Every structure is written in structure tokens, then in C-alpha cells.
Amino acid sequence: GGSDVSSPLSGRISTSSLSDLKDLEFSSESGCLSIVVLGASGDLAKKKTFPALFNLFQQGFIQSGEVHIFGYARSDMSDEGLRERIRGYLKGASDEHLSQFLQLIKYVSGSYDNGAGFELLNKTISENETSENNQPGNSRRLFYLALPPSVYPSVCKMIRSCCMTPSSHTGWTRVIVEKPFGKDLDSAEELSAQLGELFDEEQLYRIDHYLGKELVQNLLVLRFANRFFLPLWNRDNIDNVQIVFREDFGTDGRGGYFDQYGIIRDIIQNHLLQVFCLVAMEKPVSLSPEHIRDEKVKVLQSVSCINHDEVVLGQYDGYKDDPTVPNESNTPTFASVVLRVHNERWDGVPFVLKAGKALSSKKAEIRVQFKDAPGDIFRCKKQGRNEFVIRLQPSEAMYMKLTVKKPGLEMATEQSELDLSYGLRYQDVKIPEAYERLILDTISGCRQDRTSATSTVAYASPRGQHMR
Numbered sequence: 001g002g003s004d005v006s007s008p009l010s011g012r013i014s015t016s017s018l019s020d021l022k023d024l025e026f027s028s029e030s031g032c033l034s035i036v037v038l039g040a041s042g043d044l045a046k047k048k049t050f051p052a053l054f055n056l057f058q059q060g061f062i063q064s065g066e067v068h069i070f071g072y073a074r075s076d077m078s079d080e081g082l083r084e085r086i087r088g089y090l091k092g093a094s095d096e097h098l099s100q101f102l103q104l105i106k107y108v109s110g111s112y113d114n115g116a117g118f119e120l121l122n123k124t125i126s127e128n129e130t131s132e133n134n135q136p137g138n139s140r141r142l143f144y145l146a147l148p149p150s151v152y153p154s155v156c157k158m159i160r161s162c163c164m165t166p167s168s169h170t171g172w173t174r175v176i177v178e179k180p181f182g183k184d185l186d187s188a189e190e191l192s193a194q195l196g197e198l199f200d201e202e203q204l205y206r207i208d209h210y211l212g213k214e215l216v217q218n219l220l221v222l223r224f225a226n227r228f229f230l231p232l233w234n235r236d237n238i239d240n241v242q243i244v245f246r247e248d249f250g251t252d253g254r255g256g257y258f259d260q261y262g263i264i265r266d267i268i269q270n271h272l273l274q275v276f277c278l279v280a281m282e283k284p285v286s287l288s289p290e291h292i293r294d295e296k297v298k299v300l301q302s303v304s305c306i307n308h309d310e311v312v313l314g315q316y317d318g319y320k321d322d323p324t325v326p327n328e329s330n331t332p333t334f335a336s337v338v339l340r341v342h343n344e345r346w347d348g349v350p351f352v353l354k355a356g357k358a359l360s361s362k363k364a365e366i367r368v369q370f371k372d373a374p375g376d377i378f379r380c381k382k383q384g385r386n387e388f389v390i391r392l393q394p395s396e397a398m399y400m401k402l403t404v405k406k407p408g409l410e411m412a413t414e415q416s417e418l419d420l421s422y423g424l425r426y427q428d429v430k431i432p433e434a435y436e437r438l439i440l441d442t443i444s445g446c447r448q449d450r451t452s453a454t455s456t457v458a459y460a461s462p463r464g465q466h467m468r
């Protein structure tokens with residue numbers, strides 16, 4: 001599937017690897033690169049997309065003179081208005097660096113289903129391309145849909161009819177589509193068919209940013225490169241697995257998108273299910289995206305129908321106070337669901353997937369809880385069980401909770417930890433944000449055909465691989 005994206009295996013951009021990476025990514029392409037963020041007035045754009053572009057700019061992956069950034073949305077704003085809106089989210093730079101980056105950004109206002117706005121967008125992009133003495137047909141245009149999926153088809157039609165880069169050997173047009181991909185199987189298939197009519201598969205990138213997170217990228221290595229996990233990772237030893245996402249803020253004005261989808265489609269069906277697949281699937285034949293995808297599909301097909309008694313839904317108090325949320329909404333903002341995998345490895349082991357907004361803390365983690373050791377001879381007060389925790393965020397860490405002898409003269413036990421906290425262990429490494437990795441991979445067209453330095457994690461399923 002052309003929509004599979006892969007990324008650097010090292011998963012970190014250390015100073016020594018930075019120049020190698022830059023050579024690898026950009027050596028074969030030249031020409032002006034225009035990055036267009038559609039939905040530039042929104043939450044994703046300000047919190048993730050522009051900050052990721054800024055981090056790439058700071059590391060030299062995006063350079064003045066070669067790259068132009070355009071925001072597009074319906075909201076009425078000036079270039080300066082957009083810059084002010086995102087400024088507070090761009091961290092860790094000198095004022096000079098920050099203003100250099102902000103000067104790369106222009107804003108165009110228009111609707112999502114009418115040619116006039118997109119023609120204006122095309123004109124604005126083209127003017128900047130020619131101002132860089134770009135050869136006709138050499139330009140690269142990346143359209144990033146930071147929008148509710150309901151408008152993807154009309155926006156894609158407009159891009160196709162008004163904004164494509166003139167075809168040539170070296171130029172390209174690529175479209176990044178965010179999750180959730182549709183609302184259910186029918187709408188996902190319909191969307192797939194609609195986008196398939198407009199773009200070739202290699203022009204489309206469907207992304208799930210959880211797959212770009214460092215500790216999610218680490219899951220395959222952890223499971224399949226470490227001997228001591230191999231015999232333990234099954235129903236004989238594991239009691240249950242919890243995959244948990246909590247956020248300590250609510251919709252914050254995103255009701256326009258969120259209320260149409262709810263927490264299951266926003267988080268569980270994509271982010272948590274991808275993590276679940278990597279935790280539960282069998283070892284792939286190789287690291288190629290197709291082989292990884294095949295194992296994911298297999299484990300998803302082994303999941304039994306969800307039992308309604310094992311589902312909890314909730315809505316946080318105050319959700320409907322958000323003016324962007326309809327007063328009568330019963331959209332869930334919290335959900336907990338138990339997945340049961342009917343196969344030899346996992347029969348009887350519940351996988352509990354939980355996600356909630358506006359909770360008391362912000363955390364995403366995988367907790368693998370082990371069964372008790374049989375035939376206890378210590379007869380001490382019962383300690384907690386063995387547990388292996390992979391904390392995706394904040395403060396990436398893996399730790400193993402285990403029972404040890406309490407230091408001292410008496411024979412007593414206590415719960416302790418083997419702790420691999422990334423902040424302590426990798427002090428000199430800046431762990432990249434998921435979106436930096438994803439955007440860089442998309443710009444470089446990084447797919448399964450890149451053989452060196454790839455982790456070949458598939459960020460999305462190819463067209464046609466939908467699960468009921």
C-alpha cells in the first residue's frame with residue numbers, strides 16, 4: 001500500500017546523525033516545497049502541526065528560501081493573525097529564529113467546498129514558487145488536512161481541481177489525511193473510494209501520530225529483540241493488559257470536530273488500537289510495512305465481538321458548557337472497553353482499553369500485569385503484582401514493578417522497580433515529537449522502499465484494510 005510511511009529506526013535525531021539524515025532525506029529532490037495546513041485556525045494546527053514544522057525548521061530540515069508554509073481555513077485572519085495565534089506554542093528558540101520561521105507563514109481564508117478560496121490559495125502558492133526562481137513543474141506541494149473528516153472529500157476535490165503542482169518528473173503533490181478515517185466502515189470505504197478517484201495511492205498519506213511516538217516505535221524492538229520477554233508474553237504469565245489514555249483537559253473549543261466523533265472514534269479506534277496491535281500481534285516476517293500490517297490484521301481478526309457488559313461510557317461534567325458543543329449532546333468523552341483475543345497466545349487475557357478527556361491527569365501508558373507467582377513461601381503481607389509499564393507520555397519510561405527483599409535484618413518483602421526513565425538514561429538526546437517524524441517522512445516520501453535506517457512501521461493501513 002502506497003500510504004505506508006516508515007521512519008528512522010534510531011527514532012532520535014542526535015547531532016551526529018542529523019547531517020546523515022538530512023542528506024538521506026533531501027539529496028534527491030530540489031525545488032520549492034510548499035506546506036499547506038488546511039484547518040490552520042484549529043487545535044491540531046496550533047498544538048502539533050506548526051510546532052512540529054518549527055522544530056524541523058530549528059533542526060535545519062526546513063529552510064528559508066526553499067520552504068513556504070500556508071495556512072488555510074474559513075476564519076477571517078491576516079498572516080499576522082495566524083502568526084500571533086501559534087506563536088505561544090513554538091518553544092525553545094531565540095526571538096530572531098522564531099520570527100524567521102513566522103515569516104515563512106502566510107494565511108489564506110476560504111471555504112472548504114468552493115473554488116474561489118482554493119484558486120486564491122493556488123495563486124498565493126504559485127507566486128511564492130516563482131519568486132524562488134523555481135523551475136516550472138519542479139515544485140513540491142504538501143497538503144496537510146488538519147480538519148474534521150467530514151470535509152476531507154470536498155477539500156480533496158478542490159485541491160485536485162485548483163492546486164495540483166504541474167506534473168513533471170521531479171515535482172509532486174501529496175496529501176496528509178488525519179485520523180479518524182471516516183466514522184464507520186461504510187463512511188471509511190466511501191471516503192477511501194472518493195479519495196482514490198482523486199489521487200494515486202502514493203500521493204495519499206493517512207497518519208496516526210501515536211505510531212510516531214518514541215515508545216510506540218520501540219514496541220517491536222522491545223518485544224522481538226529481547227529474549228526474556230519471549231517466553232513471558234502470553235496467557236500463561238500475563239493476567240491482563242491495560243492500554244490507557246487520559247487527558248486533563250476537555251474539548252477546549254474543539255466541539256465542532258469532537259462532538260461528531262466522540263472518544264471512541266477520536267482515540268480508541270485508532271491510537272489505542274494501533275498500540276494494542278503492536279502489543280498483541282505475532283512476530284512479523286520482517287520489518288516491511290506489509291508484513292507488520294499482515295500481523296496487525298491477523299490479531300484484529302482474532303478479537304471477539306465486544307461484550308456490552310464490558311463497556312463503560314461517560315461524559316464529563318461541563319462538556320456541554322463548551323459553546324462549540326450542542327446542548328443536547330450525549331457524545332461520550334470517556335470510554336473503557338475490554339478486547340478479548342481468541343487465539344492460542346491470549347485466550348482468557350482481557351485487554352482493557354480506556355480513554356478519557358478532562359480527567360485528573362494527563363498520561364498514556366501500557367500496563368502489562370502478570371499473574372501471581374505460584375506457591376508463595378514468604379507469607380508476608382501481599383505486595384502488588386509484577387507489572388511491566390511502558391509510559392508513552394509524559395516523561396517516556398519503561399519500568400518493571402517487582403517484589404524484593406526489604407533491605408535490612410528482617411526477612412520482609414516490598415514492591416520496588418527496575419526503572420528505565422528516558423529523561424535520565426538519554427539525557428543528551430532530544431526525543432522528537434511524533435509529528436516531526438511523520439511530516440519528515442512524508443516530505444521525503446519515506447516508504448517501505450527505503451532500505452537503510454528505517455523502522456518500516458506502517459502508520460496506516462492501506463486502502464481496503466478496514467476492520468468492522
Ligand code: NDP
Pocket residue numbers: 039040041042043044045047048073074075112145146147148149150151178179180209253254255256257258266
Ligand atoms: P478543530 O475542531 O480545531 O477543527 C480544525 C478546524 O476545522 C477549525 O479551526 C475550523 O476552522 C474547521 N472546522 C471545525 N469544525 C468544522 C466543521 N464542522 N465543518 C467544517 N470545518 C470545521 O479540530 P482539530 O484541529 O482538533 O482536529 C482536526 C483533525 O485532526 C481531526 O481529524 C482530529 O482527529 C485530528 N487530530 C487532532 C489532534 C489534536 O491534538 N487536536 C491530534 C491528532 C489528530 P474554520 O472554522 O476556521 O474553517
Ligand code: BG6
Pocket residue numbers: 247266267364
Ligand atoms: C488526537 C485527538 O488524535 O490526539 C485529540 O484528536 C487528543 O483529542 C490528541 O487530544 C492527543 O494526542 P497526544 O499526542 O497529545 O497524546
